[in-house]
Amino acid sequence: MALVDRENRRMVRKLVVVAAGMFAFGYALIPIYKHVCEALGINILALGERQVPGTSTAKPNSQVDLSRTITVEFDANARGPWHFKPAQASVRVHPGELATVMYEFQNVQDRKMAAQAIPSYAPRNAGPHFNKVECFCFQQYTLEPGEKKQWPVAFVIDPKLPKDVTTITLSYTFFEVGGKTPPAPQAAVPAKAGGAG
Template sequence: MGRRDANVKMVGKLAVVAAGMFAFGYALIPIYKHICELTGINILALGETQVPGASRAPANSQVDTARTITVEFDANARGPWQFKPAVASIQVHPGELATVMYEFQNVQPRRMSAQAIPSYAPRQAASHFNKVECFCFNQYTLEPGEKKQWPVAFVIDPKLSKDVTTITLSYTFFEVGAGTPPAPTAAAPSRGGEAG
Protein backbone atom coordinates (compact mmCIF):
# COMPACT_ATOMS: atom_id res chain seq x y z
CA MET A 1 0.00 0.00 0.00
CA GLY A 2 2.88 2.40 0.75
CA ARG A 3 4.37 1.90 -2.68
CA ARG A 4 1.06 2.72 -4.39
CA ASP A 5 0.68 5.91 -2.37
CA ALA A 6 4.22 6.93 -3.30
CA ASN A 7 3.47 6.40 -7.01
CA VAL A 8 0.25 8.45 -6.82
CA LYS A 9 2.16 11.20 -5.02
CA MET A 10 4.90 11.17 -7.68
CA VAL A 11 2.36 11.31 -10.55
CA GLY A 12 0.72 14.32 -8.85
CA LYS A 13 4.08 16.11 -8.55
CA LEU A 14 4.90 15.38 -12.19
CA ALA A 15 1.47 16.69 -13.29
CA VAL A 16 2.05 19.92 -11.35
CA VAL A 17 5.53 20.32 -12.91
CA ALA A 18 4.12 19.67 -16.42
CA ALA A 19 1.30 22.18 -15.91
CA GLY A 20 3.81 24.75 -14.59
CA MET A 21 6.09 24.25 -17.60
CA PHE A 22 3.14 24.67 -19.98
CA ALA A 23 2.01 27.87 -18.22
CA PHE A 24 5.57 29.27 -18.25
CA GLY A 25 5.95 28.53 -22.00
CA TYR A 26 2.57 30.10 -22.72
CA ALA A 27 3.42 33.25 -20.75
CA LEU A 28 6.96 33.54 -22.16
CA ILE A 29 5.99 35.50 -25.32
CA PRO A 30 4.12 38.35 -23.55
CA ILE A 31 6.82 38.45 -20.85
CA TYR A 32 9.57 38.74 -23.50
CA LYS A 33 7.65 41.45 -25.37
CA HIS A 34 7.11 43.42 -22.15
CA ILE A 35 10.79 43.18 -21.16
CA CYS A 36 11.85 44.33 -24.65
CA GLU A 37 9.46 47.30 -24.49
CA LEU A 38 10.80 48.33 -21.09
CA THR A 39 14.47 48.00 -21.96
CA GLY A 40 14.30 48.96 -25.67
CA ILE A 41 16.44 45.92 -26.53
CA ASN A 42 14.38 44.79 -29.50
CA ILE A 43 12.66 47.61 -31.42
CA LEU A 44 10.80 44.99 -33.48
CA ALA A 45 8.70 44.28 -30.38
CA LEU A 46 7.26 47.79 -30.63
CA GLY A 47 4.22 48.47 -32.76
CA GLU A 48 4.60 50.65 -35.88
CA THR A 49 2.85 53.53 -34.13
CA GLN A 50 5.39 53.45 -31.29
CA VAL A 51 8.53 53.55 -33.43
CA PRO A 52 9.64 57.15 -34.03
CA GLY A 53 9.49 58.05 -37.75
CA ALA A 54 7.84 54.75 -38.75
CA SER A 55 5.39 54.71 -41.65
CA ARG A 56 3.05 52.07 -43.00
CA ALA A 57 5.07 51.48 -46.17
CA PRO A 58 8.81 51.96 -45.96
CA ALA A 59 10.18 54.26 -48.63
CA ASN A 60 12.39 52.74 -51.31
CA SER A 61 15.79 54.26 -50.61
CA GLN A 62 17.01 53.27 -54.09
CA VAL A 63 14.74 55.76 -55.92
CA ASP A 64 16.55 58.89 -57.12
CA THR A 65 13.75 61.47 -56.84
CA ALA A 66 16.10 64.24 -57.94
CA ARG A 67 16.12 62.88 -61.52
CA THR A 68 13.31 62.24 -63.98
CA ILE A 69 13.75 60.17 -67.12
CA THR A 70 11.27 60.10 -69.99
CA VAL A 71 10.76 56.58 -71.36
CA GLU A 72 9.27 56.46 -74.86
CA PHE A 73 7.64 53.28 -76.19
CA ASP A 74 7.73 52.10 -79.78
CA ALA A 75 6.29 49.01 -81.49
CA ASN A 76 7.15 47.49 -84.85
CA ALA A 77 5.28 44.53 -86.32
CA ARG A 78 6.89 42.26 -88.88
CA GLY A 79 3.74 40.77 -90.31
CA PRO A 80 0.01 41.43 -90.72
CA TRP A 81 -0.98 42.05 -87.11
CA GLN A 82 -1.54 44.98 -84.78
CA PHE A 83 1.00 45.76 -82.06
CA LYS A 84 1.24 48.97 -80.00
CA PRO A 85 2.00 50.34 -76.53
CA ALA A 86 -0.95 51.52 -74.41
CA VAL A 87 0.88 54.85 -73.84
CA ALA A 88 3.46 56.68 -75.93
CA SER A 89 5.69 57.66 -72.99
CA ILE A 90 5.93 57.99 -69.21
CA GLN A 91 8.24 59.78 -66.80
CA VAL A 92 9.99 57.78 -64.07
CA HIS A 93 12.63 58.31 -61.42
CA PRO A 94 15.68 56.02 -61.55
CA GLY A 95 15.12 53.11 -59.14
CA GLU A 96 11.32 53.40 -59.40
CA LEU A 97 9.27 50.39 -60.55
CA ALA A 98 7.05 51.22 -63.55
CA THR A 99 4.65 49.11 -65.62
CA VAL A 100 3.36 49.72 -69.15
CA MET A 101 0.97 47.56 -71.16
CA TYR A 102 1.41 46.56 -74.81
CA GLU A 103 -1.52 45.51 -76.98
CA PHE A 104 -1.38 42.85 -79.66
CA GLN A 105 -4.00 41.47 -82.02
CA ASN A 106 -3.73 38.68 -84.55
CA VAL A 107 -5.71 40.00 -87.54
CA GLN A 108 -4.86 37.00 -89.72
CA PRO A 109 -7.39 34.24 -90.48
CA ARG A 110 -5.01 31.65 -88.98
CA ARG A 111 -3.29 30.79 -85.71
CA MET A 112 0.17 32.29 -85.30
CA SER A 113 3.05 32.24 -82.83
CA ALA A 114 5.17 35.31 -82.28
CA GLN A 115 7.84 36.82 -80.06
CA ALA A 116 9.11 40.35 -79.41
CA ILE A 117 12.72 41.49 -79.40
CA PRO A 118 13.57 44.70 -77.48
CA SER A 119 16.04 47.39 -78.43
CA TYR A 120 17.07 50.59 -76.65
CA ALA A 121 18.19 54.08 -77.56
CA PRO A 122 20.65 55.32 -76.53
CA ARG A 123 22.60 52.05 -76.47
CA GLN A 124 24.18 52.77 -73.09
CA ALA A 125 20.69 52.58 -71.54
CA ALA A 126 20.36 48.86 -72.35
CA SER A 127 22.53 47.70 -69.45
CA HIS A 128 20.64 49.99 -67.03
CA PHE A 129 17.11 49.09 -68.17
CA ASN A 130 16.16 46.17 -65.90
CA LYS A 131 12.95 44.38 -66.89
CA VAL A 132 11.25 42.61 -63.96
CA GLU A 133 8.46 41.25 -66.16
CA CYS A 134 8.26 41.32 -69.94
CA PHE A 135 6.27 39.61 -72.66
CA CYS A 136 9.53 39.47 -74.63
CA PHE A 137 10.70 36.63 -72.36
CA ASN A 138 8.30 34.16 -74.05
CA GLN A 139 6.71 33.16 -77.34
CA TYR A 140 2.93 33.48 -77.62
CA THR A 141 0.35 31.71 -79.78
CA LEU A 142 -2.79 33.61 -80.71
CA GLU A 143 -5.90 32.39 -82.48
CA PRO A 144 -7.35 34.26 -85.48
CA GLY A 145 -8.66 37.65 -84.28
CA GLU A 146 -7.44 37.08 -80.70
CA LYS A 147 -6.39 40.22 -78.83
CA LYS A 148 -4.07 40.31 -75.78
CA GLN A 149 -2.45 42.82 -73.45
CA TRP A 150 0.94 42.15 -71.90
CA PRO A 151 2.85 44.11 -69.25
CA VAL A 152 6.41 45.37 -69.21
CA ALA A 153 7.54 46.08 -65.63
CA PHE A 154 10.93 47.74 -65.37
CA VAL A 155 13.34 49.68 -63.18
CA ILE A 156 15.99 52.05 -64.51
CA ASP A 157 19.23 51.67 -62.60
CA PRO A 158 20.17 54.89 -60.75
CA LYS A 159 23.75 54.36 -61.99
CA LEU A 160 22.63 55.39 -65.50
CA SER A 161 24.66 58.35 -66.73
CA LYS A 162 23.11 61.65 -65.65
CA ASP A 163 23.25 63.03 -69.19
CA VAL A 164 20.63 60.46 -70.32
CA THR A 165 17.21 62.06 -69.87
CA THR A 166 15.23 60.10 -72.49
CA ILE A 167 15.22 56.38 -73.25
CA THR A 168 13.34 54.78 -76.14
CA LEU A 169 12.24 51.17 -75.63
CA SER A 170 11.38 49.66 -79.00
CA TYR A 171 9.96 46.19 -79.63
CA THR A 172 9.92 44.35 -82.93
CA PHE A 173 7.25 41.64 -82.95
CA PHE A 174 7.83 38.87 -85.46
CA GLU A 175 6.24 35.54 -86.27
CA VAL A 176 8.03 32.45 -85.02
CA GLY A 177 8.22 29.38 -87.28
CA ALA A 178 6.80 31.14 -90.33
CA GLY A 179 8.15 29.93 -93.64
CA THR A 180 10.60 32.24 -95.33
CA PRO A 181 9.38 33.20 -98.82
CA PRO A 182 11.63 31.97 -101.60
CA ALA A 183 14.15 34.38 -103.09
CA PRO A 184 13.02 35.96 -106.38
CA THR A 185 14.43 34.28 -109.47
CA ALA A 186 15.43 35.95 -112.76
CA ALA A 187 12.71 35.79 -115.37
CA ALA A 188 13.37 33.25 -118.12
CA PRO A 189 14.04 34.86 -121.53
CA SER A 190 11.04 34.68 -123.81
CA ARG A 191 11.35 32.37 -126.83
CA GLY A 192 9.10 34.41 -129.08
CA GLY A 193 11.99 36.47 -130.54
CA GLU A 194 14.16 33.47 -131.51
CA ALA A 195 14.54 32.47 -135.18
CA GLY A 196 13.57 28.92 -136.04
Protein backbone atom coordinates in the same frame (compact mmCIF):
# COMPACT_ATOMS: atom_id res chain seq x y z
CA MET B 1 -2.64 -20.02 -35.69
CA ALA B 2 -3.59 -17.70 -32.81
CA LEU B 3 0.03 -16.54 -32.57
CA VAL B 4 0.06 -15.61 -36.26
CA ASP B 5 -3.26 -13.70 -35.91
CA ARG B 6 -1.91 -11.81 -32.87
CA GLU B 7 1.28 -10.85 -34.75
CA ASN B 8 -0.77 -9.74 -37.79
CA ARG B 9 -3.01 -7.55 -35.60
CA ARG B 10 0.06 -6.03 -33.92
CA MET B 11 1.62 -5.32 -37.34
CA VAL B 12 -1.63 -3.73 -38.59
CA ARG B 13 -1.75 -1.48 -35.47
CA LYS B 14 1.86 -0.43 -36.04
CA LEU B 15 1.16 0.34 -39.71
CA VAL B 16 -1.96 2.37 -38.80
CA VAL B 17 0.04 4.38 -36.25
CA VAL B 18 2.83 5.00 -38.81
CA ALA B 19 0.32 6.04 -41.51
CA ALA B 20 -1.51 8.38 -39.09
CA GLY B 21 1.82 9.88 -38.00
CA MET B 22 2.85 10.47 -41.62
CA PHE B 23 -0.49 12.13 -42.40
CA ALA B 24 -0.26 14.39 -39.32
CA PHE B 25 3.31 15.37 -40.19
CA GLY B 26 2.36 16.18 -43.80
CA TYR B 27 -0.64 18.21 -42.61
CA ALA B 28 1.52 20.16 -40.13
CA LEU B 29 4.29 20.92 -42.66
CA ILE B 30 2.64 24.08 -44.07
CA PRO B 31 2.26 25.94 -40.75
CA ILE B 32 5.69 24.73 -39.63
CA TYR B 33 7.20 25.99 -42.90
CA LYS B 34 5.53 29.40 -42.51
CA HIS B 35 6.73 29.81 -38.93
CA VAL B 36 10.29 28.79 -39.75
CA CYS B 37 10.43 31.11 -42.78
CA GLU B 38 8.95 34.03 -40.84
CA ALA B 39 11.44 33.48 -38.00
CA LEU B 40 14.35 33.40 -40.44
CA GLY B 41 12.96 36.18 -42.67
CA ILE B 42 13.41 34.17 -45.86
CA ASN B 43 9.84 34.03 -47.15
CA ILE B 44 8.61 37.39 -48.42
CA LEU B 45 5.18 35.96 -49.32
CA ALA B 46 4.55 34.79 -45.77
CA LEU B 47 5.41 38.26 -44.46
CA GLY B 48 3.05 39.87 -46.98
CA GLU B 49 0.14 37.67 -45.94
CA ARG B 50 0.14 39.26 -42.47
CA GLN B 51 -0.31 42.78 -43.81
CA VAL B 52 -3.87 44.05 -43.96
CA PRO B 53 -4.69 46.00 -47.15
CA GLY B 54 -4.50 49.73 -46.53
CA THR B 55 -2.25 49.40 -43.50
CA SER B 56 1.05 48.72 -45.17
CA THR B 57 4.09 49.21 -42.97
CA ALA B 58 6.47 48.92 -45.92
CA LYS B 59 9.18 51.55 -45.99
CA PRO B 60 9.49 53.63 -49.16
CA ASN B 61 12.15 52.52 -51.64
CA SER B 62 15.25 54.46 -50.60
CA GLN B 63 16.95 53.64 -53.92
CA VAL B 64 14.65 55.94 -55.92
CA ASP B 65 16.57 58.99 -57.17
CA LEU B 66 13.98 61.76 -56.82
CA SER B 67 16.45 64.35 -58.09
CA ARG B 68 16.23 62.97 -61.66
CA THR B 69 13.38 62.24 -64.04
CA ILE B 70 13.80 60.04 -67.10
CA THR B 71 11.37 60.05 -70.02
CA VAL B 72 10.83 56.53 -71.38
CA GLU B 73 9.33 56.42 -74.87
CA PHE B 74 7.71 53.26 -76.22
CA ASP B 75 7.86 52.05 -79.81
CA ALA B 76 6.39 48.98 -81.51
CA ASN B 77 7.32 47.41 -84.84
CA ALA B 78 5.43 44.47 -86.31
CA ARG B 79 7.09 42.13 -88.80
CA GLY B 80 3.90 40.71 -90.22
CA PRO B 81 0.20 41.53 -90.73
CA TRP B 82 -0.96 42.15 -87.16
CA HIS B 83 -1.56 45.08 -84.80
CA PHE B 84 1.04 45.77 -82.10
CA LYS B 85 1.35 48.99 -80.10
CA PRO B 86 2.05 50.39 -76.63
CA ALA B 87 -0.98 51.53 -74.63
CA GLN B 88 0.81 54.85 -74.02
CA ALA B 89 3.53 56.69 -75.90
CA SER B 90 5.76 57.55 -72.94
CA VAL B 91 6.10 57.77 -69.15
CA ARG B 92 8.26 59.87 -66.85
CA VAL B 93 9.96 57.94 -64.05
CA HIS B 94 12.62 58.44 -61.42
CA PRO B 95 15.62 56.08 -61.53
CA GLY B 96 14.97 53.22 -59.11
CA GLU B 97 11.18 53.56 -59.41
CA LEU B 98 9.09 50.58 -60.61
CA ALA B 99 6.90 51.39 -63.64
CA THR B 100 4.52 49.24 -65.70
CA VAL B 101 3.31 49.84 -69.25
CA MET B 102 0.94 47.68 -71.27
CA TYR B 103 1.41 46.65 -74.90
CA GLU B 104 -1.55 45.69 -77.06
CA PHE B 105 -1.48 42.95 -79.67
CA GLN B 106 -4.04 41.52 -82.09
CA ASN B 107 -3.68 38.66 -84.53
CA VAL B 108 -5.57 39.98 -87.57
CA GLN B 109 -4.81 36.91 -89.67
CA ASP B 110 -7.26 34.10 -90.34
CA ARG B 111 -4.94 31.49 -88.85
CA LYS B 112 -3.28 30.68 -85.55
CA MET B 113 0.20 32.10 -85.15
CA ALA B 114 3.12 32.00 -82.73
CA ALA B 115 5.13 35.17 -82.21
CA GLN B 116 7.79 36.75 -80.02
CA ALA B 117 9.10 40.26 -79.35
CA ILE B 118 12.72 41.40 -79.26
CA PRO B 119 13.60 44.61 -77.37
CA SER B 120 16.12 47.29 -78.30
CA TYR B 121 17.13 50.52 -76.59
CA ALA B 122 18.21 54.00 -77.59
CA PRO B 123 20.63 55.30 -76.65
CA ARG B 124 22.49 52.02 -76.70
CA ASN B 125 24.31 52.69 -73.41
CA ALA B 126 20.92 52.78 -71.62
CA GLY B 127 20.30 49.07 -72.26
CA PRO B 128 22.35 47.72 -69.34
CA HIS B 129 20.55 50.14 -66.98
CA PHE B 130 17.03 49.19 -68.13
CA ASN B 131 16.03 46.30 -65.86
CA LYS B 132 12.84 44.48 -66.88
CA VAL B 133 11.11 42.79 -63.93
CA GLU B 134 8.33 41.39 -66.11
CA CYS B 135 8.14 41.39 -69.89
CA PHE B 136 6.17 39.66 -72.61
CA CYS B 137 9.46 39.46 -74.53
CA PHE B 138 10.61 36.68 -72.17
CA GLN B 139 8.55 34.06 -74.03
CA GLN B 140 6.70 33.15 -77.22
CA TYR B 141 2.91 33.42 -77.52
CA THR B 142 0.35 31.60 -79.64
CA LEU B 143 -2.74 33.55 -80.65
CA GLU B 144 -5.89 32.38 -82.38
CA PRO B 145 -7.27 34.25 -85.44
CA GLY B 146 -8.58 37.65 -84.33
CA GLU B 147 -7.43 37.15 -80.72
CA LYS B 148 -6.45 40.30 -78.77
CA LYS B 149 -4.06 40.40 -75.82
CA GLN B 150 -2.50 42.97 -73.52
CA TRP B 151 0.90 42.29 -72.01
CA PRO B 152 2.81 44.23 -69.35
CA VAL B 153 6.35 45.48 -69.25
CA ALA B 154 7.42 46.22 -65.66
CA PHE B 155 10.80 47.88 -65.38
CA VAL B 156 13.18 49.79 -63.14
CA ILE B 157 15.86 52.14 -64.44
CA ASP B 158 19.12 51.72 -62.57
CA PRO B 159 20.09 54.91 -60.68
CA LYS B 160 23.61 54.39 -62.10
CA LEU B 161 22.30 55.44 -65.53
CA PRO B 162 24.70 58.10 -66.89
CA LYS B 163 23.58 61.62 -65.91
CA ASP B 164 23.53 62.83 -69.53
CA VAL B 165 20.77 60.33 -70.46
CA THR B 166 17.37 61.96 -69.93
CA THR B 167 15.32 60.02 -72.51
CA ILE B 168 15.29 56.29 -73.25
CA THR B 169 13.40 54.71 -76.14
CA LEU B 170 12.29 51.12 -75.59
CA SER B 171 11.46 49.58 -78.95
CA TYR B 172 10.01 46.12 -79.57
CA THR B 173 10.00 44.24 -82.85
CA PHE B 174 7.27 41.59 -82.88
CA PHE B 175 7.81 38.79 -85.38
CA GLU B 176 6.22 35.48 -86.19
CA VAL B 177 8.08 32.40 -85.02
CA GLY B 178 8.45 29.77 -87.73
CA GLY B 179 8.98 31.99 -90.75
CA LYS B 180 5.41 31.85 -92.11
CA THR B 181 5.08 35.61 -92.55
CA PRO B 182 5.15 35.71 -96.40
CA PRO B 183 2.14 33.37 -96.99
CA ALA B 184 -0.08 35.24 -94.51
CA PRO B 185 -0.36 38.54 -96.45
CA GLN B 186 -1.10 36.67 -99.67
CA ALA B 187 -3.98 34.84 -97.98
CA ALA B 188 -5.29 38.11 -96.52
CA VAL B 189 -5.04 40.21 -99.71
CA PRO B 190 -8.10 38.74 -101.56
CA ALA B 191 -10.32 39.39 -98.51
CA LYS B 192 -9.17 43.05 -98.52
CA ALA B 193 -9.34 43.63 -102.25
CA GLY B 194 -8.21 47.13 -102.98
CA GLY B 195 -7.04 47.65 -99.38
CA ALA B 196 -3.71 49.04 -98.23
CA GLY B 197 -0.78 46.79 -99.05
